Each structure stands twice: as structure tokens, then as C-alpha cells.
Amino acid sequence: MVHASTGRREALSGGRRDIRNVCLFEPGPSFPTPFLQYRVPRLGLILLGTILRRAGYRVEVFLSDDYPAFAGAVKHADVVGVSAITATAHEAYRACDMARAAGAVTILGGPHPTFLPAEAAQHADVVVRGEAESVILSVIRAIDGDPDAAEALPSSTPTPIAVVGSHERCDLDRVPTPDFSLVHGGDIEAYPVQTSRGCDKHCTFCSVRKMFGNGIRERSIRRIRDDIAPLRGKPLFICDDNFGANCTRDRGVLEMLVRSDLVPARWSTQVCTDVAGHPELLSLMRETNAHFLCVGFESSSASQLAAYRKEQDLDRMWRSADVLHSWGFKIHGMFILGGDEETADDVERTLGFAEKAALESAQFLALTPLPGTELAARLEEEGRVLTHDWRYYDGQHVVFRPRLMSVDDLASALVEARRRIPACPRDSVRGPNTAVSQSRERTVGPRELGTGALGRGGPL
Ligand code: B12
Ligand code: SF4
Numbered sequence: 001m002v003h004a005s006t007g008r009r010e011a012l013s014g015g016r017r018d019i020r021n022v023c024l025f026e027p028g029p030s031f032p033t034p035f036l037q038y039r040v041p042r043l044g045l046i047l048l049g050t051i052l053r054r055a056g057y058r059v060e061v062f063l064s065d066d067y068p069a070f071a072g073a074v075k076h077a078d079v080v081g082v083s084a085i086t087a088t089a090h091e092a093y094r095a096c097d098m099a100r101a102a103g104a105v106t107i108l109g110g111p112h113p114t115f116l117p118a119e120a121a122q123h124a125d126v127v128v129r130g131e132a133e134s135v136i137l138s139v140i141r142a143i144d145g146d147p148d149a150a151e152a153l154p155s156s157t158p159t160p161i162a163v164v165g166s167h168e169r170c171d172l173d174r175v176p177t178p179d180f181s182l183v184h185g186g187d188i189e190a191y192p193v194q195t196s197r198g199c200d201k202h203c204t205f206c207s208v209r210k211m212f213g214n215g216i217r218e219r220s221i222r223r224i225r226d227d228i229a230p231l232r233g234k235p236l237f238i239c240d241d242n243f244g245a246n247c248t249r250d251r252g253v254l255e256m257l258v259r260s261d262l263v264p265a266r267w268s269t270q271v272c273t274d275v276a277g278h279p280e281l282l283s284l285m286r287e288t289n290a291h292f293l294c295v296g297f298e299s300s301s302a303s304q305l306a307a308y309r310k311e312q313d314l315d316r317m318w319r320s321a322d323v324l325h326s327w328g329f330k331i332h333g334m335f336i337l338g339g340d341e342e343t344a345d346d347v348e349r350t351l352g353f354a355e356k357a358a359l360e361s362a363q364f365l366a367l368t369p370l371p372g373t374e375l376a377a378r379l380e381e382e383g384r385v386l387t388h389d390w391r392y393y394d395g396q397h398v399v400f401r402p403r404l405m406s407v408d409d410l411a412s413a414l415v416e417a418r419r420r421i422p423a424c425p426r427d428s429v430r431g432p433n434t435a436v437s438q439s440r441e442r443t444v445g446p447r448e449l450g451t452g453a454l455g456r457g458g459p460l
Pocket of ligand 2: 201207
């Protein structure tokens with residue numbers, strides 16, 4: 001089923017290249033964000049690296065704070081694979097351009113290239129769309145000159161560049177246990193562990209369902225135990241999209257931790273407010289040292305929540321904050337500001353909720369039309385997207401024209417939110433949020449967008 005253009009196919013499979021060294025890189029965003037305080041990698045590159053290492057390739061994974069080491073390693077790399085979400089796409093493209101100039105064959109993957117493969121293809125020899133576990137070996141072998149491997153790839157589009165899409169969602173039990181020793185420099189702050197992929201909700205601003213599938217795919221508890229056993233006692237981040245959505249099964253995961261003597265030092269995860277309605281699950285979360293819970297509150301406005309298709313209301317938000325606090329969990333609230341149903345007063349009420357509910361920390365992100373989302377399609381159609389410069393798609397900049405407030409109002413609300421509420425758990429224990437002083441210059445309005453006046457602060 002491969003339809004890559006003959007020219008590129010020949011280039012990719014013309015003779016043995018003797019691929020040995022594969023270098024994988026997860027870039028950071030172009031502007032500093034509170035998240036950069038944490039060395040928590042996404043799991044994707046580590047899983048792909050594990051598959052390749054097991055197949056005999058020499059692999060190293062570099063995280064964003066390790067750019068100099070990555071740039072050094074590229075000189076000896078045969079293949080360089082770079083991961084991109086939208087906020088990091090600009091840096092991912094720069095990294096690929098640099099690797100190409102150094103003579104490596106380049107591959108781009110992740111949510112951003114998945115939704116914008118033609119754009120990504122301007123910077124890489126191969127673009128992989130969707131989940132890559134089932135195709136990565138064939139891609140590398142095809143690059144290595146194995147024509148059978150090229151034929152085995154599920155599909156690609158007839159562009160000058162091979163664009164591979166796996167289409168099928170992989171069986172999570174066939175995904176290997178991640179080998180974190182691949183990460184250059186080690187020193188991971190919280191180890192990502194994935195017990196499921198996908199989501200059963202339909203939030204309009206989110207692309208998880210398109211990327212990872214409708215509904216929730218689970219890894220068996222036996223395989224999760226294998227994943228966690230080598231991480232015994234270490235802090236974990238359960239990077240499921242919606243932990244607790246399948247309460248009975250998720251209780252099974254936590255019971256396994258207790259039974260197998262694998263309770264981590266502490267762990268965090270993302271949950272919906274519904275989790276507060278499941279005391280047996282909360283009790284097990286407590287027993288297994290769940291620490292910070294990242295709760296998707298989004299907005300205090302009922303009509304806005306309905307417009308986002310977020311199935312909750314302010315009452316439930318209050319109840320869940322009370323219940324989670326009463327169990328002793330710390331709460332990192334996740335909010336989106338600037339939806340079409342929201343006025344500046346609604347935004348103020350949302351900030352008030354975060355303060356009165358005494359959330360330990362909260363992220364207030366500007367609504368952002370991420371590629372692949374229903375929101376992006378609609379705002380594009382309505383001509384309200386102000387820029388496609390992905391550097392600004394980090395939730396800290398306003399990149400669209402809101403309906404019921406001005407760009408400046410929304411930009412100011414982001415700054416005000418930062419001033420009043422700690423932006424991340426670490427700030428909440430370390431005292432005042434130092435990022436606030438820089439926030440104003442990091443908030444984009446229409447004029448700044450035109451002039452490109454913002455400075456760079458990224459890792460590259
Ligand atoms: C853990 C997590 C975080 C953590 C740490 C992440 C980090 N290091 O960036 C924290 C909380 C800090 C975080 C922050 C943010 N995140 Co986040 N995060 C996640 C989450 C929940 C899990 C990531 C993960 O491990 N996934 C599981 C692995 C298996 O998937 P994967 O890494 O994407 O890899 C697979 C494929 O993408 C592909 N692939 C990936 N890379 C490559 C590279 C190559 C070469 C190939 C061939 C294939 C390939 O193959 C992999 C295996 O199948 C995802 C949701 C999700 N389901 O992925 C959101 C997600 C990645 N985050 C998202 C966003 C928007 C953000 C923020 C921008 C939020 C914000 N506005 O501040 C920030 C940006 C952080 C940054 N790096 O700049 C979006 C990205 C969407 C997009 N198009 O940009 C996601 C998808 C969630 C969503 N609701 O849509 N995040
Ligand atoms: S925002 Fe969270 S709950 Fe909503 S669809 Fe995305 S992953 Fe699911």
C-alpha cells in the first residue's frame with residue numbers, strides 16, 4: 001500500500017545505508033513556560049527508542065533542556081527523529097533542519113505532524129502520522145535500504161516526501177515496557193506511565209480523540225505492573241488522558257500497586273471532576289500516594305462549559321474541589337480562558353473560583369485552536385485566527401479573536417491570573433510566581449503579532 005513518490009522512495013531505499021545510530025529529540029516550546037521547571041518527558045519517543053534499541057540500533061533520547069548534547073550527537077547520527085506538539089513545532093522544525101544539514105535522515109512525528117503532515121514534510125524526510133509503535137521499525141529499515149520494509153509500511157501519500165500513517169491504533173499490550181535509560185542525562189522528575197490511551201469525552205478544543213481514538217484503550221494490569229516494577233519507589237506521572245474514567249478498572253490498577261508492593265513515592269495524573277464521585281477509587285489513590293491531581297475545570301460559565309461539551313457545572317466543580325481536598329489531595333486546576341460564551345466578568349468569576357476553592361496551583365490557558373480540533377476548524381472558517389506562527393500556540397498567547405471580549409482583555413486576564421494564583425505546583429511551595437514579571441511581554445495582541453516583537457527564550 002505504499003504510494004510514496006518514486007524519487008523519494010529511491011532516495012530512501014536506494015542501497016544499504018548501514019543505519020546504526022538513531023537520535024531522538026523532544027524539543028521544548030519557544031517561550032519559557034512554568035512546565036519547563038519539570039523534567040517530565042512525553043512517553044512516545046521513549047517507547048519508539050525502546051523498540052529500536054531492542055532491534056539492535058544504538059539509540060539515545062534527548063529532552064529539550066539537553067539541546068547542546070543533542071546537537072553534538074546529531075553529528076554522528078544516521079537517523080534523527082523529532083517529536084512535535086503544536087507549541088513545540090517551530091523548535092522541532094529547526095532541530096530537523098539542523099539535523100538534515102548535518103547529513104542525517106530526519107523523521108518527524110507526534111500530534112502536530114499528524115494533523116499537518118504537508119507542513120512537517122518541508123522539514124523532514126519522513127513524516128509519521130498517528131501512533132508509531134507499529135511502523136517505526138519498518139520506517140527505519142526502509143531508510144536502511146530494505147525494500148520489503150518500505151512495502152510493509154501501511155500507507156503514505158504521493159508527496160515528494162514519504163508520509164506514513166499507521167491508521168490502526170496499536171494494541172497497548174504489544175507496546176514494550178519503556179526503557180528510561182535511553183534518556184540522555186537521566187534525571188527524570190516524574191516517570192510517565194501510561195495505563196490507557198484515548199478519551200470518551202468530546203471537548204471541542206481537544207484533539208486527543210482524533211489522535212488516540214474514540215473511547216479508552218487499556219493496557220492490561222499485568223503489563224502495567226511490568227512497566228512500574230523497574231520504577232519501584234520513584235515518582236510517577238500517569239499520563240492517561242482521563243484517569244478514573246473507567247473507575248472499576250482503574251481501581252484494579254491501584255490495587256495491583258498495593259498487592260505488588262509497587263506503591264510509588266508519589267504520583268500525579270489528569271482527572272475530570274467526576275472522579276470525586278468515586279470514594280473507593282479516591283481511597284486507593286490516597287493509599288498509593290496520589291499527590292497532585294490535575295483537574296479539568298475549564299470555566300465557571302455554564303454556557304461556556306456546555307459549548308466546550310464539558311459535561312459539568314459550577315456546583316460539581318465546587319463539590320469536587322471540596323471532596324478532593326478533604327481526602328488530602330493537592331489540586332492543580334486546569335482552566336481555559338476566552339471561549340465564545342465568556343465575558344470578562346465570567347473570566348473574573350473563574351479566577352474567583354480558583355481562589356476561593358483554594359486550589360494549590362492552576363494553569364489559565366488562552367483558548368487555542370490546535371490543529372485537528374473542532375475549535376480550530378470553526379475559528380478558521382469564521383476568519384478569527386490571528387496567526388499560524390506555532391510559537392504562540394502555547395496557551396500563554398492570544399492567537400484568535402475572542403467573541404465577547406477584546407484580545408487585550410483576554411491577554412490581561414492571563415497576566416492577572418498568573419499574578420493571583422500560582423501557575424504550577426512548585427510555585428505553590430516556593431512562594432511568589434517569578435514568571436509573572438515576564439508575562440506581559442509574552443502575551444500576544446494583534447499589534448505585537450504583526451510586528452513579531454517578542455523575544456525568544458527557547459532551548460535552541
Ligand atoms: C504528559 C503530558 C504533558 C506533560 C509533559 C509533556 C511534555 N514533556 O511536553 C505536561 C503536563 C508538562 C504537558 C504540558 C503541555 N501539554 Co501536554 N500532554 C501530556 C499528555 C497527557 C501525555 C503525553 C504522552 O506521554 N502521551 C503518550 C505517548 C505514547 O504519545 P506521544 O508522546 O504523542 O507519542 C506517540 C505519537 O505521537 C507518535 N510520535 C510522537 N513523537 C514522535 C516522533 C517520531 C519521530 C515518530 C516517528 C512518532 C512520534 O508516536 C508515539 C507512540 O505512538 C498528552 C496527551 C496524550 N495523550 O498524548 C498531552 C498533550 C501532548 N499536551 C498537549 C498540550 C497542548 C500541552 C501544552 C501546550 C499545554 C499548555 N497549553 O500549556 C503544554 C506544553 C508542554 C511543552 N512541552 O511545551 C496536547 C498537544 C496537542 C497539540 N497538537 O499540540 C496533548 C496531545 C493533549 C491535548 N489535550 O490535546 N503535557
Ligand atoms: S480535554 Fe480531556 S476530557 Fe476533554 S476530550 Fe480531551 S482528553 Fe478528554
